[in-house]
Amino acid sequence: MYFCVYAHGILQMYIKSYVKQLIFDENNNIFTWVINFFNLKISDIITIKEIAALANVSPGTVDRIIHNRGQVAQENVDKVNAIIEEYGYKRNILASNLALNKKFRIAVFLPKYENLEYWKSQISGVEKAAAEFAKFGIVLDYFFYDFNKESFQKQIEKVIDFDCDGLLFAPIFYEDSVRFLKEYEKKNIPVVMIDSNISEENGHAYVGQDAFQSGYLAGRLISFAVKNERQVLIFKIAREIESTSVYLQRIDGFYSYFKDHDELTNFKFSEITIKDSGIDQLCVEMFKGINSIFVPNSRAYIVARFLEKNNINGIRIIGFDLLNENIEYLNKGIIDFLINQRPEEQGYMGINYLYKKLVLQEETEQTNYIPLEIILKENYSPAKVR
Amino acid sequence: MYFCVYAHGILQMYIKSYVKQLIFDENNNIFTWVINFFNLKISDIITIKEIAALANVSPGTVDRIIHNRGQVAQENVDKVNAIIEEYGYKRNILASNLALNKKFRIAVFLPKYENLEYWKSQISGVEKAAAEFAKFGIVLDYFFYDFNKESFQKQIEKVIDFDCDGLLFAPIFYEDSVRFLKEYEKKNIPVVMIDSNISEENGHAYVGQDAFQSGYLAGRLISFAVKNERQVLIFKIAREIESTSVYLQRIDGFYSYFKDHDELTNFKFSEITIKDSGIDQLCVEMFKGINSIFVPNSRAYIVARFLEKNNINGIRIIGFDLLNENIEYLNKGIIDFLINQRPEEQGYMGINYLYKKLVLQEETEQTNYIPLEIILKENYSPAKVR
DNA sequence: TTGAAAGCGCTAACAC
DNA sequence: GTGTTAGCGCTTTCAA
Numbered sequence: 001m002y003f004c005v006y007a008h009g010i011l012q013m014y015i016k017s018y019v020k021q022l023i024f025d026e027n028n029n030i031f032t033w034v035i036n037f038f039n040l041k042i043s044d045i046i047t048i049k050e051i052a053a054l055a056n057v058s059p060g061t062v063d064r065i066i067h068n069r070g071q072v073a074q075e076n077v078d079k080v081n082a083i084i085e086e087y088g089y090k091r092n093i094l095a096s097n098l099a100l101n102k103k104f105r106i107a108v109f110l111p112k113y114e115n116l117e118y119w120k121s122q123i124s125g126v127e128k129a130a131a132e133f134a135k136f137g138i139v140l141d142y143f144f145y146d147f148n149k150e151s152f153q154k155q156i157e158k159v160i161d162f163d164c165d166g167l168l169f170a171p172i173f174y175e176d177s178v179r180f181l182k183e184y185e186k187k188n189i190p191v192v193m194i195d196s197n198i199s200e201e202n203g204h205a206y207v208g209q210d211a212f213q214s215g216y217l218a219g220r221l222i223s224f225a226v227k228n229e230r231q232v233l234i235f236k237i238a239r240e241i242e243s244t245s246v247y248l249q250r251i252d253g254f255y256s257y258f259k260d261h262d263e264l265t266n267f268k269f270s271e272i273t274i275k276d277s278g279i280d281q282l283c284v285e286m287f288k289g290i291n292s293i294f295v296p297n298s299r300a301y302i303v304a305r306f307l308e309k310n311n312i313n314g315i316r317i318i319g320f321d322l323l324n325e326n327i328e329y330l331n332k333g334i335i336d337f338l339i340n341q342r343p344e345e346q347g348y349m350g351i352n353y354l355y356k357k358l359v360l361q362e363e364t365e366q367t368n369y370i371p372l373e374i375i376l377k378e379n380y381s382p383a384k385v386r
Numbered sequence: 387m388y389f390c391v392y393a394h395g396i397l398q399m400y401i402k403s404y405v406k407q408l409i410f411d412e413n414n415n416i417f418t419w420v421i422n423f424f425n426l427k428i429s430d431i432i433t434i435k436e437i438a439a440l441a442n443v444s445p446g447t448v449d450r451i452i453h454n455r456g457q458v459a460q461e462n463v464d465k466v467n468a469i470i471e472e473y474g475y476k477r478n479i480l481a482s483n484l485a486l487n488k489k490f491r492i493a494v495f496l497p498k499y500e501n502l503e504y505w506k507s508q509i510s511g512v513e514k515a516a517a518e519f520a521k522f523g524i525v526l527d528y529f530f531y532d533f534n535k536e537s538f539q540k541q542i543e544k545v546i547d548f549d550c551d552g553l554l555f556a557p558i559f560y561e562d563s564v565r566f567l568k569e570y571e572k573k574n575i576p577v578v579m580i581d582s583n584i585s586e587e588n589g590h591a592y593v594g595q596d597a598f599q600s601g602y603l604a605g606r607l608i609s610f611a612v613k614n615e616r617q618v619l620i621f622k623i624a625r626e627i628e629s630t631s632v633y634l635q636r637i638d639g640f641y642s643y644f645k646d647h648d649e650l651t652n653f654k655f656s657e658i659t660i661k662d663s664g665i666d667q668l669c670v671e672m673f674k675g676i677n678s679i680f681v682p683n684s685r686a687y688i689v690a691r692f693l694e695k696n697n698i699n700g701i702r703i704i705g706f707d708l709l710n711e712n713i714e715y716l717n718k719g720i721i722d723f724l725i726n727q728r729p730e731e732q733g734y735m736g737i738n739y740l741y742k743k744l745v746l747q748e749e750t751e752q753t754n755y756i757p758l759e760i761i762l763k764e765n766y767s768p769a770k771v772r
Numbered sequence: 773t774t775g776a777a778a779g780c781g782c783t784a785a786c787a788c
Numbered sequence: 789g790t791g792t793t794a795g796c797g798c799t800t801t802c803a804a
Contacts (some may be wrong), residue, residue: 047796047797047798048797048798048799049797049798057774057775058774058775058776059775059776059797059798059799060774060775060776060777060799060800060801061773061774061775063798063799063800064773064774066798067799071773071774072773072774073773073774076773076774090521091797091798092484092521092796092797092798093521093798094480094481094483094484094521094522094796094797094798095480095484095780095796095797095798095799096797096798096799097480097780097798098478098480098481098484098779098780098781098782098796098797098798098799099779099780099797099798099799099800100780100798100799101779101780101781101799135476135478135479135480135746136480213764213765216764217762217764217765219764220762220763220764221762224610257764360521371759371765372765373757373759373760374759374760374762374765376603376606376607376760377606378599378602378603378605378606378643378758379599379603379757379758379760433780433781433782434781434782434783435781435782443790443791444790444791444792445781445782445783445791445792446783446784446790446791446792446793447789447790447791449782449783449784450789450790452782453783455784456789457789457790458789458790459789459790462789462790477781477782478780478781478782479782480780480781480782481780481781481782481783481796482781482782482783483782483796484780484781484782484783484796484797484798485781485782485783485784485795485796486782486783486784486796487783487795487796487797
């Protein structure tokens with residue numbers, strides 16, 4: 001509790017001894033009167049003007065010191081820093097941003113969201129945050145790419161050329177993303193990645209799930225409360241060009257669960273991979289003898305639809321993401337579990353991170369793991385963004 | 387996009403036609419120069435001063451109209467409101483709060499958290515929010531009560547006498563809480579309830595779970611993937627004086643799940659109730675023939691501990707809340723599921739609601755249902771507050 | 773190297 | 789009823 005007094009000597013001591021009452025008793029008592037009369041000030045934090053008064057310099061000098069603008073006598077630097085330290089000065093961000101009267105531009109570099117429910121959700125989280133933080137000067141500029149490398153590479157140019165204060169970025173294509181980030185680091189601008197991470201040690205922030213762990217959890221859900229022999233199928237339905245590593249990490253985690261639990265000897269595994277474009281390759285034989293299916297991306301509904309059409313029952317399916325079609329089969333009881341990645345929250349938290357960094361200039365957690373949310377029919381409710 | 391111009395005629399038209407370039411090209415081009423020379427202003431939102439100029443009144447008058455302070459000619463009210471409407475005026479909350487230079491006091495009225503892990507988490511969420519919003523003038527005053535009616539009633543007096551701008555409140559004791567809220571409504575101050583809700587129609591905000599639905603989900607988890615006969619035990623370990631209805635709602639939801647699924651004919655139910663103080667009443671006979679146990683509050687660990695000590699295996703347990711002791715038995719595989727209420731998030735969101743209401747004067751969702759989070763050993767990670 | 777002062781947009785006290 | 793003005797705390801320009 002900081003008590004700033006312009007009064008001196010006995011009056012100062014007198015007032016100081018009553019600070020507690022003054023704080024807890026806001027009625028117009030004698031002390032409040034004294035405060036007002038002498039134009040004293042009770043506040044949690046000291047202001048630049050007060051620091052200036054205490055250090056016998058002008059507010060301008062204090063400001064120069066705070067912002068390391070130089071051109072100040074070392075003597076004053078030390079004096080002011082000591083006061084800042086002692087009184088625990090905190091800059092008033094309301095006043096600061098008001099005076100700065102500045103817009104903070106954020107480049108949002110994501111896949112085009114039309115027809116991609118998951119990315120639509122990400123964007124709605126981003127937009128929610130944009131609306132909320134617009135009053136603090138946050139402005140967004142979007143750079144969308146089609147879900148292929150060529151489009152991605154083309155947009156990279158534009159993003160690099162664009163002048164801004166922060167970047168929100170989904171590194172879908174691994175190698176290109178690594179190169180892009182390397183290049184982008186020259187700008188020395190805060191970057192936050194969503195959906196998938198590039199590496200832990202590049203100093204950039206990440207909002208999203210731990211892909212390995214989500215696969216691990218899927219393993220547990222598949223194994224859950226089953227005593228008899230199980231034939232498990234890992235069903236990969238991938239895009240034409242798929243460089244993203246997320247689903248590989250999930251499969252990795254999935255197998256690891258069974259490796260870690262060698263008491264689960266009754267599980268046998270097989271894998272099938274088909275291209276997104278070749279859904280008609282599905283056939284009944286694929287599911288002969290299968291008890292459980294793990295779909296390591298959002299396309300569980302494709303498997304579910306096929307099983308439904310062909311009247312194949314009793315297979316446990318687990319997948320990712322609350323796409324409408326996935327929910328449909330969850331509600332029908334054909335898909336058993338979905339792991340939700342909370343895309344709206346990811347988008348929101350990504351922008352929120354940059355807001356904290358740019359506007360509040362706060363230090364924030366670098367990695368924000370979105371919880372692995374297990375969704376069943378009974379705990380599904382349509383996503384809300386905060 | 388609003389473009390405020392003090393210039394007129396041909397110059398105005400000229401500038402207007404170039405607004406787009408001005409926005410996207412921040413280099414010092416001729417148009418920027420024009421803007422500066424005539425002291426024009428490009429901004430998303432009009433200011434009070436500008437409104438005043440457009441309406442031929444003073445800023446003071448505009449302010450009076452915006453705040454409904456009265457004492458303004460109807461003619462001006464209409465004129466100004468029309469301009470506000472047309473240009474989509476939004477008050478600058480940075481400037482507003484800076485000028486107000488006001489503290490927003492929030493009374494936090496919760497159970498004493500010592501020895502109550504769940505409430506400790508709630509408080510840490512509250513404190514997280516307090517730290518974050520302090521810079522906007524949010525100040526908290528705590529009113530804690532012991533977990534009994536007498537203490538609760540005594541604190542009610544203090545809370546009612548306390549002058550503040552908002553209230554965060556956990557209505558543990560139903561009847562007293564209803565009476566208290568009725569009384570408190572006279573103050574006409576925003577109130578947010580956490581943990582448990584009083585009623586949907588009192589206009590107060592709520593942050594917490596849907597207790598009924600959480601029981602319903604527990605039903606599903608108990609029933610999951612089990613074909614054979616099941617004997618289900620609902621184990622209630624209650625406090626000496628327990629007026630809270632949350633666990634009753636959960637039991638309600640639990641039974642409802644089985645009512646809604648009459649195909650589940652192989653489930654039989656029984657109930658046991660013991661007082662918190664009489665844990666030594668537990669005996670092996672209670673668990674004869676039992677396959678599954680539902681503990682509708684945070685005390686699953688008590689059952690788990692007993693089963694472990696007495697070497698009773700193969701019983702599925704489901705409970706609530708990530709207390710350390712619950713987690714211990716979750717990790718040991720004795721507790722199968724825990725439903726997490728995310729207490730930190732509740733505390734945080736409660737304060738966040740009041741911040742939005744008081745500081746930002748934003749309309750916010752009245753009810754914020756915390757997701758029913760299913761926790762297994764594999765997706766447990768220690769709680770983080772945002 | 774430093775101080776003075778204007779201004780960010782809004783509020784509220786005061787004068788007319 | 790209405791306009792004027794002095795802040796709120798910080799930034800930044802300009803002059804010294």
